[in-house]
Amino acid sequence: MVFESKHPKIAIVGRPNVGKSTLINTLLGEERVIAFDQPGTTRDSIYIDFAHKDKHYTLIDTAGLRRRGHVFETIEKFSVIKTLQAIEDANVAVLILDAKNEISDRDAHIAGFILETGRALVIAVNKWDGLDEYQRDTIKRELARKLAFLSFAQLHYISALHGSGMKNLLPSIDQAYAAAMADLSTPKLTRALIAAIEKHPPPRGGMSRPKMRYAHQGGSNPPLIIVHGTMLNHVPETYRRYLENTFREVFKLKGTPLRVDFKVGHNPYAGKKPAPLTEAEARQAHGRRRRNRKKYG
Ligand SMILES: Nc1nc2c(ncn2[C@@H]2O[C@H](COP(=O)(O)OP(=O)(O)OP(=O)(O)O)[C@@H](O)[C@H]2O)c(=O)[nH]1
Ligand SMILES: [Mg+2]
Known part of the structure; x- marks a missing residue:
């Protein structure tokens, strides 16, 4: 197989024994x-090139991650770095949860790490086979409560062992990858920004009202949108979140975290002492002061 360099790299991650390797085999x-x-069956990260419907993936x-105190561990001590590196190295992480075990804070912590690295995310709740309706409903409610902060990610209920529920997994991965890599033009971003401001202007910060003038894209995977203007230092977090959600909706960025940063317009005088006057300028200023004194007393 010959792979072009630009294709999604997908890290399959989750706690030990949740079915990561089974999913890959399926x-x-x-x-x-x-x-x-x-x-602890998988000890090291394994990269596998794979083609599906003429698309390439790695x-x-x-190795399954667990958390002890504030740090991550794997069953085999040396593997943890490899797993964290694999997440950083990937474009998309597929977080596997185990429906036969309680979805716990430890799953949420892995998700938190994926978010911090800015990787796109797809969630698969595995071992969905052999559960009754009541158990399934309970798990769905738990997930909605514990993983509310991941609502931007697509969620799938699958059985990696039986291959069920997996039809839409690769399309979700494609979608998350496309969103993570999206090219967003300055005019379109600026139009979305202005529409958002018209709907909800940013609140005043003390004496000043922030003025947002335009937005441009500063990076991808995750998309970084930089909003330019003046008086942006005191824009509250809730307003940043509002803009983030607006951009996500307008550009249909499903499956990727998104960052919105503010950049205060460059002020050429900021922080500079005035340059000393030349002799001629000093004479002129002196003359001006004298004339003004005569005129106004
Ligand atoms: N019932 C059921 N069992 C599953 C499913 N997927 C995986 N398993 C079983 O779960 C066990 C662990 O599967 P693995 O694929 O080795 O899990 P892993 O996440 O790679 O585990 P580590 O490499 O140890 O972190 C195996 O016995 C699998 O057969 C599933 O969808 N349903
Ligand atoms: Mg494994």
Whole structure:
């Protein structure tokens, strides 16, 4: 297989034994990596090139992450760096949760790390087989409560073992990748910004009202949108969030975190002492002062 350089790299991550390796084997249609009912089966990140419907992907199988205190661990101590590197190295992370175990804070922490690195995210709740309606409803409610901060990500209920519920997984990954890499033009961003301001102007900060003039894209994966203007130092976090949601909606950025930053317009006089006057300027200023004194007493 010859791979062009620009194709999604997808890290499959989650707690130990949730079914990451099984998912990879099912996507590939062959037993390429070892899956086994024992936490810590995968010890090292494994990169696998893969083509589906003429599209290329690199899948990364990773060692399961757990959390002890404030740090992440894997069953095998040295593996943790490899898993965290794989997340950073990827464009999209697929977070696998285990429906047969409680969705816990530890899952939320892994998600938090993915968000901090800015990677696009797809969530798959695995082992959805063999659960009754009541159990499924309970899990769905739990997820809505515990993972509300991940509402930008697509969620799938799957059985990696039986291959069910997986039809839309790759399309979601494609969508998250496209959103993470989106090219957003300055005129379109600025139009969206101005419409957002007209609907809800930013609140005053003390004596001054922030003025937002235009927006441009400062980066991708995650998309970074930089809003330019004056008096932007005191724009509250809630307003930043409002702009973020507006841009997400207008540009249909499903599946990727998004960052909005403010940049105060360059003021050429800021922080500079006035240059000393030349002799001629000093004479002129002196003359002006004298004339003014005569005129106005
Ligand atoms: N019932 C059920 N079992 C599953 C499913 N997916 C995986 N398993 C089982 O869960 C166990 C762990 O699967 P793995 O794929 O090795 O899990 P992993 O996340 O790669 O685990 P580590 O590499 O140890 O972190 C195996 O016994 C799998 O057969 C599923 O969809 N349903
Ligand atoms: Mg594994």
